[in-house]
Amino acid sequence: MLIILVSGCKHTEKIVIEKKIRPVGIKRLVRTVTGNELKYNTLSVKKVSLTLDNNGKVNSVRGFYRIKRDSIIQVSAQTLIIPVGKLELSTDSFRVVNHLGKQVMKGTIQKIADTIGYDIDFQIVQSILSNHMQSMRQDLKENKFKEYVLVVENNMYKISSIRERKFRKFAANEEKLERFKQRKDEQHLVKQDIFVDPDIFVVRKEIYHDIDTDRVITIEFSEFKAIGTKWFPGKIHLSVSGKEKLDVQVELSKVSIDDENDFGFSIPSKYKQEELKLK
Secondary structure, three states: OHHHHHHHHOOOOOOOOOOOOOOOOHHHHHHHHHHHOOOOOEEEEEEEEEEEEEOOEEEEEEEEEEEEOOOEEEEEEEEOOEEEEEEEEEOOEEEEEEOOOOEEEEEEHHHHHHHHOOOOOHHHHHHHHHOOOOOOOOOOOOOOOOOOEEEEEOOEEEEEOOOHHHHHHHHHOHHHHHHHHHHHOOOOOEEEEEEEOOOOOOEEEEEEEEOOOOEEEEEEEEOOEEEOOEEEOOEEEEEEEOOOOEEEEEEEEEEEEOOOOOOOOOOOOOOEEEEOOOO
């Protein structure tokens, strides 16, 4: 009887039922998602568990992070009961304290952006840690999503900075790619996809595809829980594919808003001041 049941289960296929998602304009969708985002002056995630797999080398730490909106992001990490280090990110610079090496490293966010080849800034990091929608475009237009396009894919709304068909043409034709980058005044061409949940209107996934390096960064948000009348993820999964492989799993809990007053960042006087070396 068990053999018959098991053999019968081998041919069972998972059926994915496509949801009927109501069409909506991109401007209205962005406005709805923005209205559903967690509103705060300070955000504190008091329990963070992080597992990092860097090309097969796995490390785990735990800690917390807190944000003073549009001003400061602070992150602290430890293994077991041993403090490992902490980071403070301001709108244009960073400070890293390495307790194990008794070092202090400082620098600008622009240096990190130049090293990794992405226009990373404070707002993008803040949006990821807050689960807010953020356009990677750095212009000062009132509507940053004006040139984005909207389709329905995988039972979600997908907002893209470049149409899929056009992006594939650029990937196959270097001359068209260079002309497009010159027209947009871009050094790197990165396609951004934002996937929005059609039921609770939160960002479920973001994908950044760099056509120059063929590197893809995927950030997924899941296990949403209610914080008052808003939603906040309990898990963040970040993966990098390309020449280098990176996989980061983050679990978040004990989330609170507007209860942080102390954003002090002490540095032991005996720690050595060093330049942060990035590969």
